Amino acid sequence: REDVERIVEINESLAEYDASGLGNATKWKEDLLAFANTKRGMTLMQLVYDPLQARSNHSDPDHSKGDSDSEEELFKLKKREAQDPKENQRDLEDLDAEDTVKLEMTADELQVWDNREVKESIRNRFVTGDWSSASLRSEANH
Amino acid sequence: MAVGVHLRGAQQFRHRLVLSTLTGSPVRITEIRTDDAAPGLRDYEASFLRLLEKISNGSVVEINETGTKLRYKPGLLAGGRGLVHNCGTSRSIGYFLEPLIILGLFGKSPLSITLQGITNDSKDPSVDTFRITTLPMLKHFGISIEDVELKITTRGAPPEAGGEVHLKVPIVQNGLTAVSWIDEGMVKRIRGVAYSTRVSPQMSNRMVDSARGVLNHFLPDVYIFTDHYSGQGSGNSPGYGITLVAETTTGCLISAEAVTYDVKQVGSEKQSPLLPEDLGTHASRLLLEEIKQGGVVDSTHQGLLFLLCALCPEDVCKVRVGKLTPSAIRVLRLIKEFLNVQFSIKPDPATETVILVCVGSGYRNLTRKIS
Numbered sequence: 383r384e385d386v387e388r389i390v391e392i393n394e395s396l397a398e399y400d401a402s403g404l405g406n407a408t409k410w411k412e413d414l415l416a417f418a419n420t421k422r423g424m425t426l427m428q429l430v431y432d433p434l435q436a437r438s439n440h441s442d443p444d445h446s447k448g449d450s451d452s453e454e455e456l457f458k459l460k461k462r463e464a465q466d467p468k469e470n471q472r473d474l475e476d477l478d479a480e481d482t483v484k485l486e487m488t489a490d491e492l493q494v495w496d497n498r499e500v501k502e503s504i505r506n507r508f509v510t511g512d513w514s515s516a517s518l519r520s521e522a523n524h
Numbered sequence: 525m526a527v528g529v530h531l532r533g534a535q536q537f538r539h540r541l542v543l544s545t546l547t548g549s550p551v552r553i554t555e556i557r558t559d560d561a562a563p564g565l566r567d568y569e570a571s572f573l574r575l576l577e578k579i580s581n582g583s584v585v586e587i588n589e590t591g592t593k594l595r596y597k598p599g600l601l602a603g604g605r606g607l608v609h610n611c612g613t614s615r616s617i618g619y620f621l622e623p624l625i626i627l628g629l630f631g632k633s634p635l636s637i638t639l640q641g642i643t644n645d646s647k648d649p650s651v652d653t654f655r656i657t658t659l660p661m662l663k664h665f666g667i668s669i670e671d672v673e674l675k676i677t678t679r680g681a682p683p684e685a686g687g688e689v690h691l692k693v694p695i696v697q698n699g700l701t702a703v704s705w706i707d708e709g710m711v712k713r714i715r716g717v718a719y720s721t722r723v724s725p726q727m728s729n730r731m732v733d734s735a736r737g738v739l740n741h742f743l744p745d746v747y748i749f750t751d752h753y754s755g756q757g758s759g760n761s762p763g764y765g766i767t768l769v770a771e772t773t774t775g776c777l778i779s780a781e782a783v784t785y786d787v788k789q790v791g792s793e794k795q796s797p798l799l800p801e802d803l804g805t806h807a808s809r810l811l812l813e814e815i816k817q818g819g820v821v822d823s824t825h826q827g828l829l830f831l832l833c834a835l836c837p838e839d840v841c842k843v844r845v846g847k848l849t850p851s852a853i854r855v856l857r858l859i860k861e862f863l864n865v866q867f868s869i870k871p872d873p874a875t876e877t878v879i880l881v882c883v884g885s886g887y888r889n890l891t892r893k894i895s
Binding site: 425426427429430431473474476477478479480481482483484485486487489492495501503504505506507508509510511513516519 | 534622743852
């Protein structure tokens, strides 16, 4: 019975090691690298001022689908899925995006602020926080 | 009519027309919601066009039958006193206020206008946000803040509206002042307004309590005014909401707001209005999110900030903002199109913010000189 317990213990520690240790970190880095290579081969400048390149970077399945549709049936209404208005607003290339300057966030998205660590992460942005770290921050600006 | 700039789709309708008016270049917008079940211009967009006609002389608007095509030839910005505009009930007054402020600054005479409609809704910044955040922001660009005024006479909650505000904007005499505005500072106090209309005044207190519950964790100096409307000043529908603003040591104002949605708006699914406690928490968490972003303005004001920078004299403007919003990115593209000002945009990895630098277009208030 002791053996079984030990095996369970080892397994657990292994799992823990994987979750917090190197194994996972390298995977995370890989993901990030892939993300950087495929989606962001571009700088912020390009993202803003070069919309054509931004469009060619992620393939446009909607567009090709629309073309084949019009070939098949002449009088078919262009399909326009009932888009979430929020999605609609965030899609940079949508011609008819909602004209609003407000970026709505749902209560679920804001749920993270229940977390103590998340709260502590902005502690030094307040005068009640650590002033020296804030001055470091503003020094880095110059 | 000269063809001018050709644009497609309904996006950034207000910014396009504002820039067209300021630069005096006619625009042609096609494919306005052509794929939509209800194609063409919306009634609030038509209302905005009427507003443009009110504050300018000699502008020409042509719209085709379905409303999917629009030609607009801007006139001279006249400004004027005693104007009244009914904003309707499909979008709130906030939709009209932002373009009005910019246009008002470059008119022939100071603008003084009464706007009727919805004062607070979830789609556009509320009139409170304009009063306590947007207008003080103009100070950084050398506009004397004493002459800018926004008075809320009546609250109007959706859907029946009935609100009324009065806006006064001075004209800029010698152009704006270029800014170097990159130090966002630390939050030193939080202020706010909790309003309620046609409901129990207790609603405001409940919102304030829950907002303080979140914010006092960071700062003791939190004061939220309660603003209750009843009788004549209360508009036609019940509603309540809260606007918060964080003031930093360097004078930056970061705002966030939350407002009840109208029960009918949700459609067939009947949802009860949000509890005041939830609204208070929501608004304060939004404010924390904005503070975390770490710009000199909040996400709502990015577009306006860039526009003002681009309208500065030919001098270097440098500003820091948080993550760029889609709307702000579209504004940056429009600025390049109309004013030929391109920002240099650099991320600052140490603080996870973005620094934008531009040379202003040297825009001058030409209408004023003619007079």
